[in-house]
Amino acid sequence: MSAQIIAIDTMGGDSGPRLIVKASIACLKATPSLHLALVGQPSLIEPFVSGLCAADRARLQIVAASEVIGMAERPGQALRGKPDSSMRVALELVRDGKAHACVSAGNTGALMALSRFVLKTLPGIDRPAMVAAIPTRSGFCQLLDLGANVDCTAEHLYQFAVMGSVAAQALGIAQPRVGLLNCGTEDIKGNQQVRQAAVLLGESRTLNYVGFVEGDGLYRGEADVLVCDGFVGNAVLKSSEGLASMITDRLQALFRQGLLARLAGILALPLLRRLKADLAPARHNGASLLGLQGIVIKSHGAAGLQGFQSAVERALIEVRMNLPARLQGLLDNHLP
Template identity: 40%
Template sequence: MSIAVDAMGGDHAPHVNVDAAVAASREFGIASLLVGSASRLEKLLAETGYSGSQIEIVDAPQVITMDDPATAAVRRKRNSSIRVAANCVRDGRAEGLVSAGHTGAAMVSAKMVIGTIEGVDRPALAAILPNLSGHCLLLDVGANPDAKTQHFKEFAVMGSIYAQLVFGKESPSVGLMSIGEEDTKGTDRTKEAFKIVKEAGLNFIGNVEGRDVFNGKVDVIVTDGFTGNVILKVSEALGEMVEKLLREEIKRTLQASVGFLLSRSAFRSFKQRLDYSEYGGAPMLGVQGCVIICHGRSSAKAIKNAIRFAAEFSRQKLAQKIQSSIAELHSREASLVKA
């Protein structure tokens, strides 16, 4: 099993991607295809002192920059690192793809080159967020800012299957993001979405509100990509602000500094729960294979964990499970129509 890594993608590429592939091999025994400028990657790999056989370099001389329009760039730059990495998954050379590069280009490559699961109209990005009971899953967080009503049901089904895998819960609870718990609250779109998600055969608990992201009430929160992306970015900024304020308070007084020394392990645990690098990135649910989209600023640790998650999702046959559940859903809907 190999995971294709868009080695030229990310703010700190390519060296963090090389370091991540080396760490994934050494720590987890996972093989990687480093896709990008062969000459640069060979030099960086040699500098790590890696002597194993689990890392292969695949030459891709072109790079899609953050200024490039996603769809046009993927079509035009056929030898770009993200496009070639997607080709590797499509052709069976790799079972998953990890990219910290141009998010739009990664999503276009996943849909256009790798292809979507039969029955899925819109793949969704899913993010794991910390809360008081552990974690919750939020989707979509950016792939579909203008999601239509019927897409919410797909998101709910895919999110439920993913949550079963990562949270180990047989029947994770699913909620629909709105401005009130009552089914009469929300926009026309969310009120209609409430009706169709309710019929999806999931553990649907109804509408949830913004506060429920963090209070541990629900396992899976379904929303459109615009709202989800705003929640994700606010959550990340809030975590960074809290950490910064704590550091400032600790430095401000001797008493606080002593208190920190006595509670260092608790602070370390707190920081770890807020650290996005622990989760690697956001999987793109609904495409063939496994595609993990990472932060542009991702560290080697984050990319390494994304590689680990991609390998695990592939081993657990996440895409096949989603396809089976979507097919079952459509079959049930067809039976109801005939009846």
């Protein structure tokens, strides 16, 4: 298998190089075809790679970047004021063909702005959209946008639907069911942008549009791709993560209440562990920025070791699928 080179922004996120480098090295050891470009301040990265064996060290390079984009910085400031930031340098490696993908846990707004500036969007796409797989009763649903675009027009929502459908096809779903997230299923429900987007989607001859889907329909698996603006999508994503944690915590607390409950808990422990693993946000960490001329994966800023590993693994999947090229090849059939 040919090598996959992933550029890692080691300075982003809440924990910085300490956690990100450790998680990246775990992926390196688990995937013989993986090569890493760790981007950031060498003096902060080198202590965490000094113990690698020669074979693993040969698949890793440290790329110096002197500046760091803070989590609270405005995207414009990051774009204009920090030309040597670790995030920008990592994206430039992808642009220049020196890496196949970029993974960052840094500032979401800055990552979106820099990605659009450095990599550009695919022809026909105005804005990239952030998408991730949400667990449902029957499998997964690709939910987008997750926060990259708070204010969207009907045309943007239509483009998100096209990109989500193409991405789902690349993941093996022949005719992905595309829905619009709304506060009801009736035609009169929703804001103006959503209703206008419904008209555009209903007129499409190539998309398998199934209409409006309410929030509970997401988890029932009523759509393979569910489209919304970034404000709504981010709220749904964070609510899903909180709900999953609450359910597992409540079940564990119930099984500690009394002797009979403890005995039941012992019997149910394997199932509880499986449920917790299936719903764990860390397992599904890593949102893809669709619509760019390159692969960019956004990790949650507070992700732990397993979470950041999941983001790197998502990047590997998209590199192996050559997702941007697939998107480009199919967009012309979908866009009006």
